[in-house]
Amino acid sequence: MSLTITEEDRPQRELIEAGNHRAVLYSQVDMGHQPNQFDDKQKEQQKGRFTFELTDITREFDGVEKPVVISTEKTLSLNEKSSLRAMLEGWRGQAFTSAEIKKFSLKNLLGKAALVNVVHKTSAAGRTYATIGAVSKLPKGMKAPKQFNESVYYEIEEGEGGAFSTLPQWLQDKIRQSREFRTGKVKTPAPVAVANDESDETDSVPF
Secondary structure (H helix, E strand, O other), rough: OOOOOOHHOOOOOOOOEEEEEEEEEEEEEEEEEEEEEEEEEEEEEEEEEEEEEEEEEEEEEEEEEEEEOOEEEOOOOOOOHHHHHHHHHHHHHHOOHHHHHHHHHHHOOOOOEEEEEEEEEOOOOEEEEEEEEEEEOOOOOOOOOOOOOOOEEEEEHHOOOOOOOOOOOHHHHHOOOOOHHHOOOOOOOOOOOOOOOOOOOOOOOOO
């Protein structure tokens, strides 16, 4: 009996409706340097996983009604051509100044509200899936949603400390494959508590 699970064997999840949804970023995970194919060459880039809860779409999980979540992985770079910077500037509704980008901390994103555009795509195996097409600032007058899930913030230097044990097993396994874990360049600092943003303000730059 084969233990190999192909994409065709995985259960089809109920698709998140395509379109714009109010959301809150509640989880930010540093995955360390991961292999990445680039121009037919494999290189390692530091990746981050950003997870939003979509406040207005709820489903039952383990007997509890919770907002559905959707994630995107980005290379952790804020240079002018990076996809992460493009996402953040779309979210802010304006470009970073050189002074702002020098002192910007990604940790400031936790608990911030956004309008997340969900699009449907088809994999090579023919499966339709939902992914984040864009992230933007909430329109003027739209109330910022309240965060439901506890904030999760993890940095690769924490090793298996901090929020590592709260991550899904598959994500823990992927992080263990990072360059930082392979070379032993991780440590275990004390976890840092992250406060939720309770502001309903939508007219100003969110971060």
